Amino acid sequence: MSRKGASYYAEDDYGDDDFYADDDYEEYDEPVVEPKPKKASASKVANGKTAAAAPAMAAGKKAPAPTSYPIAPPVPPAEGVAAFAFDTPSPDDRVLAARGGGSSQQPRSTPSDAPGPSGRGVGADVAHVRHRGTLPDVTLGVQSLRVNGEAGAKPQLHLAVLGHVDAGKSTLMGRLLHDLGQVSQKVAHRHARDAAAAGKASFGWAWLLDERPEERARGITVDVATARFETPRRAVMLLDAPGHRDFVPNMIAGAAQADAALLLVDGSPGGFESGFNGADGGASAHAGGGGQTREHAQLARSLGVEQLAVVVSKLDTCGYSQERFDAIRAALAPFLRTCGFRDSQVQWLPAVGPAGENLWQAGGWRTAGGDEGGRHAWKPRCQRAGIGGQRSACNSSTCRRCSGGEPGGGRRFGGGARRGGVPPGMAARNGRAPRGTRGGAGRCHTHLARPAGDAACACSPGGRHGHRAGGAAAGAHRRGRAQAPACAAARADGRHRGDASALNVLEPYSECRALGRLALRDGGRTLAVGIVTAVLA
Numbered sequence: 001m002s003r004k005g006a007s008y009y010a011e012d013d014y015g016d017d018d019f020y021a022d023d024d025y026e027e028y029d030e031p032v033v034e035p036k037p038k039k040a041s042a043s044k045v046a047n048g049k050t051a052a053a054a055p056a057m058a059a060g061k062k063a064p065a066p067t068s069y070p071i072a073p074p075v076p077p078a079e080g081v082a083a084f085a086f087d088t089p090s091p092d093d094r095v096l097a098a099r100g101g102g103s104s105q106q107p108r109s110t111p112s113d114a115p116g117p118s119g120r121g122v123g124a125d126v127a128h129v130r131h132r133g134t135l136p137d138v139t140l141g142v143q144s145l146r147v148n149g150e151a152g153a154k155p156q157l158h159l160a161v162l163g164h165v166d167a168g169k170s171t172l173m174g175r176l177l178h179d180l181g182q183v184s185q186k187v188a189h190r191h192a193r194d195a196a197a198a199g200k201a202s203f204g205w206a207w208l209l210d211e212r213p214e215e216r217a218r219g220i221t222v223d224v225a226t227a228r229f230e231t232p233r234r235a236v237m238l239l240d241a242p243g244h245r246d247f248v249p250n251m252i253a254g255a256a257q258a259d260a261a262l263l264l265v266d267g268s269p270g271g272f273e274s275g276f277n278g279a280d281g282g283a284s285a286h287a288g289g290g291g292q293t294r295e296h297a298q299l300a301r302s303l304g305v306e307q308l309a310v311v312v313s314k315l316d317t318c319g320y321s322q323e324r325f326d327a328i329r330a331a332l333a334p335f336l337r338t339c340g341f342r343d344s345q346v347q348w349l350p351a352v353g354p355a356g357e358n359l360w361q362a363g364g365w366r367t368a369g370g371d372e373g374g375r376h377a378w379k380p381r382c383q384r385a386g387i388g389g390q391r392s393a394c395n396s397s398t399c400r401r402c403s404g405g406e407p408g409g410g411r412r413f414g415g416g417a418r419r420g421g422v423p424p425g426m427a428a429r430n431g432r433a434p435r436g437t438r439g440g441a442g443r444c445h446t447h448l449a450r451p452a453g454d455a456a457c458a459c460s461p462g463g464r465h466g467h468r469a470g471g472a473a474a475g476a477h478r479r480g481r482a483q484a485p486a487c488a489a490a491r492a493d494g495r496h497r498g499d500a501s502a503l504n505v506l507e508p509y510s511e512c513r514a515l516g517r518l519a520l521r522d523g524g525r526t527l528a529v530g531i532v533t534a535v536l537a
């Protein structure tokens, strides 16, 4: 990627000054305004009915503001009563200390860190996910979440819930939160009643997370919904991503923060096929094409997610058929390998959200992945870097910009570029993500930031689009300004030379992994994922 040189992005593409990266806000110094001393309000003094004011009021004149107010002498304690020195913790302090940091949202029934009764339910596997590292401030889309900044707080695990539209993500999460005691029976009942009244009875559990009116009206998740629960040793932040193809940018914003992901797959007859192959049965499959099962898996891996649990839902619609489960696994596992997921990092779980089956309890073959459920406890992963942890993470990645002393740098969650730019992300090479990497969105130093995954195109010299038909992994080859762009075949591997001069977000992958990954999307499709091999002067 060339950062300098002739830019072939239209100037007006970047003329939008009203959107600033969070980092820009960080660097902006608010002017310090000295508070002016307040003048005593004559009317307030008059309301106080001081002795001096009374005659003035009677005369209809404004009372002069007094210049000093006498402080009443302290009342001595009654005889035999010792004055409290307020030098010991208050009852509230004790309660907060006992809670180990003061989370006010304790689950009513705290799940054990050990596997659930079955040992292998979805919830149990959530409990198996291990995460260590810094606990940064995280920016998720438009909302900022301050998480576990205090010393001694539990390690935070960000768990993204991904998958094709209507795979059952929100339903499963709603039910899980209920079973964990995060949602009271009363609230669950109210949502079920309201959903039924709106003619969407089956969305009762989903409504626990899909709170926006448009989400409820359309029956789909639009923005990433968050929910939080705790186990004795960690705090889990659920990121329920939208599955609809129109909202992949939102999904990217959520997945960019994830330590691990649940990939929901619709196990109902035809459900898996449409999520995997797309509505056209895979005829238009391209890099990241097909349904969002493919696209989400590829993007998640590209964003650095290594730990995955594939949850096959809706098996109640086919008699809990193990053959169906096995067939889905056989079809999906090879694809996940090509995305860069290692078999040892992928767990396979059947679950039925509405009935709450295999969340904490399971039986028979449905014990989530058979023998593998308990064996493959997810391992700690390398440090995450957030807004608050950028510098150290980036320095440890030998990011030359950071080691040069420039503030910031490193991973910027949810960062991205606007249409016409290149949204940073992480990518795979030869269909495989580099091993041992933790990736994510790069950081925009300029005002060009857009939510991660916002539509972007790989512009060719002269403003033409380089990767349209068929989409492709880093397509084409070196081309000059006047040349027509070459298009690579679907799933082809290649080298793309582009101009990212307007975006100061890229570094060679070999120098800074967090800034050396990118994903290209256009027209609502993920066209390519890749790594930056060189930054040309």
Ligand SMILES: Nc1nc2c(ncn2[C@@H]2O[C@H](COP(=O)(O)OP(=O)(O)OP(=O)(O)O)[C@@H](O)[C@H]2O)c(=O)[nH]1
Pocket (backbone or CB within 6 Å): 163, 164, 165, 166, 167, 168, 169, 170, 171, 172, 202, 203, 206, 219, 220, 221, 222, 241, 242, 243, 244, 264, 313, 314, 315, 316, 317, 351, 352, 353, 354
């Ligand atoms: N029979 C059956 N239906 C399910 C199951 N899980 C979800 N559903 C139904 O599938 C529909 C979609 O569920 P959602 O939870 O909204 O799906 P989603 O994946 O969150 O959808 P988006 O967020 O819009 O992508 C609802 O009608 C649910 O009741 C399941 O395990 N079995």
